[in-house]
Amino acid sequence: MKRNLLIIGAGGVAQVVAHKCAQHNDVLGDLHIASRTKAKCEAIIASVKEKRAMKGPGRFDAHSVDAMDTDAVAALIRSTGAGIVINVGSSFVNMTVLQACIDTGAAYMDTAIHEDPAKICEAPPWYGNYEWQRREAAEKAGVTAILGVGFDPGVVNAYARLAEEEYLDRIDSIDIVDINAGSHGRWFATNFDPEINFREFTGTVYSWQGGAWQSNAMFEVGEVWDLPVVGKQKAYLTGHDEVHSLSARYPKADVRFWMGFGDHYINVFTVLKNLGLLSEKPIRTAEGQEVIPLKVVKAVLPDPASLAPDYLGKTCIGDVVKGMKDGKPAEVFIYNVADHREAYDEVGAQGISYTAGVPPVVAAILIAKGTWDVGRMVNVEELDPRPFIALLTRMGLPTRVRDAKGDRPVEF
Secondary structure, eight states: OOOOEEEEOOSHHHHHHHHHHHHTHHHHOSEEEEESOHHHHHHHHHHHHHTTOOOSSOOEEEEEOOTTOHHHHHHHHHHHTOSEEEEOSOGGGHHHHHHHHHHHTOEEEESSOOOOTTOSSOOSOHHHHTGGGGHHHHHHHTOOEEEOOBTTTBHHHHHHHHIIIIIOSEEEEEEEEEEEOOBOOOSSOOSSOHHHHHHHHSSOEEEEETTEEEEEOTTSSEEEEEETTTEEEEEEEOOOHHHHHHHHHOTTSEEEEEEEOOHHHHHHHHHHHHTTTTOOSOEEOTTSOEEOHHHHHHHHSOOGGGGGGGOBSEEEEEEEEEEEETTEEEEEEEEEEEEHHHHHHHHSSOHHHHHHHHHHHHHHHHHHTTSSOOSSEEEGGGSOHHHHHHHHHHTTOOOEEEETTEEEEOOO
C-alpha cells in the first residue's frame, strides 16, 4: 500500500486536490504541496485548515520547487517520502515530473497532456509525441503512471470504457460534450490557465473520423446539444487530449470532442487572435522591451481561481456513445452535472476546477489501496471504470446515464 502524497501545483485545481486529499488523509497519509511560489501552497493549506478538512492526524506541508527541474522534483519526492504524486501544475512540466517519478518509484498522475512551450497545437499523435515514449521506462521501473485523469480527459475516458462494457456491443462513435452553463460575472475570463486555454484553441482542430485524422479550423463546426439540466447548448468541434488515446482503443469509431462557447468568448478570442495577442512568439516594443503577447494577455486577465466566489450555475460533461446493442442501433449518454456554488462551499473553488480536481484524488486512493496500482503507464480507459466511477459518486461527482430506458444514476 502506497502512502504519503505530493501535489505539484498551486492553482484552482490544486486547491480542490488539496481539500479532497485532506478529507481522505487516513488513506493517503502525510500530504505535501509544492510550486514555484511557496506562499501559494501555504494559502491552500490555510484554506484546508479553515474548513477543518483533515480527516485524521497527519502532516500537510508546503514546499517550493522548480517543477521543470527533474532532479529537484525527485529530491523533493525522496525527502517527503511521497509514494504518489499528483501533477496539477502547468502542462509544461509533465515530462519532468513524470521522469522524477520514474527515477524515484513514485506513482504519477496528471490531468492534461504535456505541452512544449515553443509549440502550439501539435499534430497527432499527441500522447505519442511525449508521454507514451516513456512507457517502457515506467514499466521497467514498475511505476504506475495514469495519464489524463482529470474529468476530460479522465472521467470521460472511463465513461467510454463503461459504455463498451455495460451498454453497447459495438461502438461506432464517441462524442464528448463539455458544457459550462455557469456565469462568473466578469466581462471576460478563462476558467483555467489563460495561456493553456488559448493555446488549446488557436491551432488546427483534430478529430478521429472514418479511421483517420480529420482537421478543421476552430469554431468551424458547431452543433446544438440538448442535455440534461443545462438544456440546449451550442458546442464546437475542438481538439482535445482524450481524442488521441480513445482513437487508439476504438480505431473503428469516430471520436470527437465538443466544447461549449458563448458568442462573447468567440468574439473576444477572435479579436485577440487577429491582433496577434495570442502569439507565443516574442516581439519587441518600440521601447526595446521584449515581450510574449500571450503572456501579457494572461497577466491582465483574472486569475481563474479568483472567479470561484461569484460563480453560479452548472456544468454538464459526458459521452454520447452510439453503436449497436443486441443487433439494433443504440445510443447512450453517460454524464455528470456539477454545481459551481456547491463546489465553492465545499472546497473554495469553482465547478470547472472541482470536476478536474476530484478525479485524480479518487485515482490516488485507488492506487493507495492497490486497485489501480498497475505498475505501468496507462490512460484511464485501460483501467476498470467501476471502482473509479463508484468512488467519484461518493466523493461528489455522481454519474448518470440516459438511454432508451430513461435517465438514472449509475450505481455499482
